[in-house]
Amino acid sequence: MFYSEPVSRLVLADLNPAQHRASTYGEGPLLVIAGAGTGKTKTLAARVAYLIDRGVPPERILLLTFSRRAAQEMLTRAGQLVGRGQASKVWGGTFHAVANRLLRVHGHAVGLPPNFTVLDQSDAADLMNLLRTELGLAETSRRFPKKDTLAAIYSRTVNTNVKLSQVLEVAFPWCADDIEGMRGIFQGYVKRKREQAVLDYDDLLLFWKALLHAPTISDLIAGSFDHVLVDEYQDTNALQADVLVAMRRSIGNITVVGDDAQAIYSFRAATVRNILAFPQQFPGAEIVKLEQNYRSIAPVLAVANAVMSEAHQQYDKELRSRRTGEQRPRLVTCLDETQQAQVVCDRVIQHLEQGIALNRQAVLFRTGHHSDLLEVELTRRNIPFVKYGGLKFIEAAHVKDMLAFLRILENPADDLAWFRVLQLLDGMGPRHAQTVLDQLRGQQGLGEDRPNSPLERFLVERVDAPPAAAEQLDELRHALRDARALGPGQRVERLRHFYDPIFERVYDNAGVRVRDLEQLEQLAGTYATTREFLTDLTLDPPSSTSDLAGSPLLEEDYLILSTIHSAKGCEWDVVHVIHAADGNIPSDMATGNAEEIDEERRLFYVALTRAKDWLHVYFPLRYYHRRRGRSDAHSYAQLTRFISPRVKGLFDLEAVYDEQHSPESTASVSAPVTVDALLNELWAD
């Protein structure tokens, strides 16, 4: 095979034999099993560079990653090897983003208009709820599954390609009796989406797959790529695997990279079967294993390996560290959450003074709100931080309001957006909003000279509404009419003229939230079209506050706070894992069966393996129930079951019961509590 020697040597100089073999593999299917910290990103980036170097046109390479950030990082690294201009031509992004890109162009072949809007998770749930109410399932005396559950069931059914009855039996047994009602809702849900030209996340994949089964388009799309590379393959689902198989029907060049020990997205219907069955699905696949860990020092890796060795399902690899270092991970037992927050802050500062910048340190936790108290303490001490995961910017009600205006303008058939906007008006509840919508949708007037689009109708026709809303209705009319003629940035500005007064009345802390609207306006200004702005925001929402703030914050040093899920693929010199108590890790929402618990174990493993040099695991003994201020009701926690006595032996143990760290406790209260805590520790093992 021809390729230019000098560049290749540069590309490969820094790779170990396994990494080298993976990145220079020729034609055909390739499976790379890459353990945590084994240089997966480097290898994949090198492979992209190698392919380009070997003469594959970059625009004929498709790189599917878990987030856009991941794609960017890989392409930046590839760019360092073969030049930025070349690497930037590679098709990179998530399955969903790539599907969107393809469907905007080729969607007509499967009956989609180019101006479809994309529903995010909560939009989808809202639509479910609408149907749930309409079909009278909300009022039945027996409790019918809630909107989020309905959305989850629907999504799992679609993504696993398994019959609803079976999905219910396996994953939602407590809902099995409601299958009839669900069928009705799901049918209506699909119908509504088609009528309104809206797609949910799952539709993006489904229609991509449909494109690949449409006669001529199929060859066009599959044929426009010479190589397909997929990162984090352990977290893809059956539908995504179907898409890949269809993409590579005739050209077998596919590379997938993943680690079955890091599969943490089964709640999204991801299945490790994809990785395990890859050699069967793509016969003749070469398999390369990366097992040399370059990230963590040996004592850190020892803990991680020990945690995994106790898993139900065994993994046939054990990572070997290439880095020496003596300090063992620390297991820090704290009195309660308050003290935990203080100790974490203390440690962070200690490391900072020792020369490790804040952004080389991260605090990881199972769920978004686990960092609440810590955030308060960090703020109090003026330690800057950025939080990833948890509640996102885009989920905030006021942001959704503003996006709903934009969606109406982009796709007037989008009833969900209308529904939301109309209810912002005084005296307009669900009922009136529905009435107005019915008028706007009306009879699709054949031969009448009524305009067809609900937006046109709204702009020129009078609608029945409660008197209190009449004036605002007029203002809305004007706002939409004006905004229609403007670009994204000015559009938001004009709509804010209408929305800001309502917003200030509806939300009590409007002062803080107005910043978000300003940022939204600024961000919109950077886009050429509202369509791009909207889809980018739903398919790749800003994952942290800093993503939005832009450059000013980037210069500064700040601590990273992240859910473990969002920490996937990242690494830090110092990692603090907080709330290592049973019920938090594993979450008691996920201890139903052995498989769920195994996934929680892998999650803990992912958290531990993010650390390079220092690993601190914190365990607060005492948990308060509900009201923190008044009531003293609390209970004692157990250390996470994943730190067994054997694993515990690999930690340096520390107990922090220092009274000065616990301001709210007086000596008389805390002394017996401390004794109890110590006693409780004795039963813990």
Place this chain on the structure above:
DNA sequence: AATATCCGTATTTTT
């Protein structure tokens, strides 16, 4: 009588 709004309580992870 119908519907909007208010209030207290409970919250997993994300494309």
Place this chain on the structure above:
DNA sequence: TACGGATATT
């Protein structure tokens, strides 16, 4: 933040 139930408003 979202739900259910109680209360307020038209």
